[in-house]
Amino acid sequence: MSLFVTLWLSLTSIAAADAVDSWSQIHDGLLQEAAYGQLEEAGKVYERLVRNLPADDPVRAQALVHLGQVRYTLDDITGATDAFRECIRTGPERQRCSIAMNDLELEQISITKTPLHWTFDDTTHGFIHPWSHSNTSTIQIAKEDQQQSMLAWTKRLSPQDEDELLLGFSLSTSPSTLRVRAKAEHVDAYLRFLFLDRYGRWYTLPTDRAQQVSTTSFSTISVKLRTLLPMDATHPPLKLEDLSRLFIRDVTAQYSPQSVENVIFLDDFQLY
Numbered sequence: 001m002s003l004f005v006t007l008w009l010s011l012t013s014i015a016a017a018d019a020v021d022s023w024s025q026i027h028d029g030l031l032q033e034a035a036y037g038q039l040e041e042a043g044k045v046y047e048r049l050v051r052n053l054p055a056d057d058p059v060r061a062q063a064l065v066h067l068g069q070v071r072y073t074l075d076d077i078t079g080a081t082d083a084f085r086e087c088i089r090t091g092p093e094r095q096r097c098s099i100a101m102n103d104l105e106l107e108q109i110s111i112t113k114t115p116l117h118w119t120f121d122d123t124t125h126g127f128i129h130p131w132s133h134s135n136t137s138t139i140q141i142a143k144e145d146q147q148q149s150m151l152a153w154t155k156r157l158s159p160q161d162e163d164e165l166l167l168g169f170s171l172s173t174s175p176s177t178l179r180v181r182a183k184a185e186h187v188d189a190y191l192r193f194l195f196l197d198r199y200g201r202w203y204t205l206p207t208d209r210a211q212q213v214s215t216t217s218f219s220t221i222s223v224k225l226r227t228l229l230p231m232d233a234t235h236p237p238l239k240l241e242d243l244s245r246l247f248i249r250d251v252t253a254q255y256s257p258q259s260v261e262n263v264i265f266l267d268d269f270q271l272y
Contacts, residue, residue: 022059025049029066043070050086061091068100080104088131098131106168106245114175115272120150125269127151127165137163142265150267155250156260162253167246174240178223179270182213185263189213189252193221195228196245201235203228210251213264 029045032038046067053060068083081104087097109126118125120141129139137155155163182191190210195203206229211221228238252262 022049022053022057026059026062026066029063033066033070039070039074043067043074046070050083055090056092058092061087061093064091065093065096065100068097072104077104077108095132101131102128102166106166107170110168110170111271112170112172114171114173116270117272118269119148120267120269122149125151126167127266128167129153129165130163133163139165148267150265151269153250153264153266155262155264162249162251164247164249167248169243169245171241171243175271176225177270177272178225178246179220179268180266181218181220181268182211183218183265183267184213184215185265186215186260187252187256187258187262188215189250189262189264190255191221191264192247192249192251193223194231194247194249195225195238195243196247197238197242198244199242201238202231203238204231205229210255218265218267 025045026049029042032042032045046063049063050060050067053063064083064087068080068087071077071079071083081101084097084101084104088094088101091097105128106126109128111126123141127139129137133155137153139151139153141149142152143149153163153165178193182189190212192210193205197203205223206227208229208231211219213219213221225238225240225243230237250264
């Protein structure tokens with residue numbers, strides 16, 4: 001056997017042993033969490049792996065996921081955010097950490113009481129844009145034709161490209177109506193309103209069709225919450241106190257062959 005082959009086999013064996021040891025440390029951290037409730041100690045295990053492993057190592061990505069979760073459980077919101085952002089930036093668990101970041105942000109700004117009215121004169125609102133779409137679209141407070149302020153949702157249309165805005169609920173009251181005004185800038189937009197309860201059950205409008213948003217004038221979209229229907233016929237009607245998420249999904253790409261940048265303006269959001 002040549003010296004080169006011997007050296008290669010030795011390095012391969014070392015790398016394999018290191019990988020097994022890294023996964024073993026992940027399991028040790030999970031054991032400390034689940035069996036002993038030692039969240040701080042588990043966090044130290046994950047921090048050590050994050051610090052010592054290469055950025056593209058799948059074990060490091062797993063460590064970042066668990067580190068973010070541990071820090072969030074310990075009410076270290078800043079630390080959890082840092083862990084999830086690093087995971088999104090570098091790792092193969094980007095999608096998982098994007099969802100975690102969405103949930104973390106929504107829990108901080110969820111709607112807790114009604115009636116509620118947002119005019120978007122400032123940044124005081126509860127909409128977030130998913131981290132998984134942060135490179136293709138944005139939301140910001142802007143003015144259409146230098147008129148009143150509103151929420152501007154900017155994105156580039158391409159075939160099969162969908163985007164969404166998220167809104168969280170943790171309600172102590174039971175509203176009956178959701179209402180928002182919307183207008184598109186370059187091409188007519190089509191929006192679907194999807195609702196999720198805290199048990200993971202999906203609900204939609206009775207017609208279950210996209211709402212058309214014109215470029216010529218504002219459309220008022222009004223949703224009677226008690227008329228929402230489960231997307232799975234085996235699920236019960238929605239209890240408004242269980243309402244957890246609203247997804248406003250832009251499905252314009254299903255209706256328009258154009259590949260352009262479009263802006264959807266939202267204004268006068270009400271929940272009552």
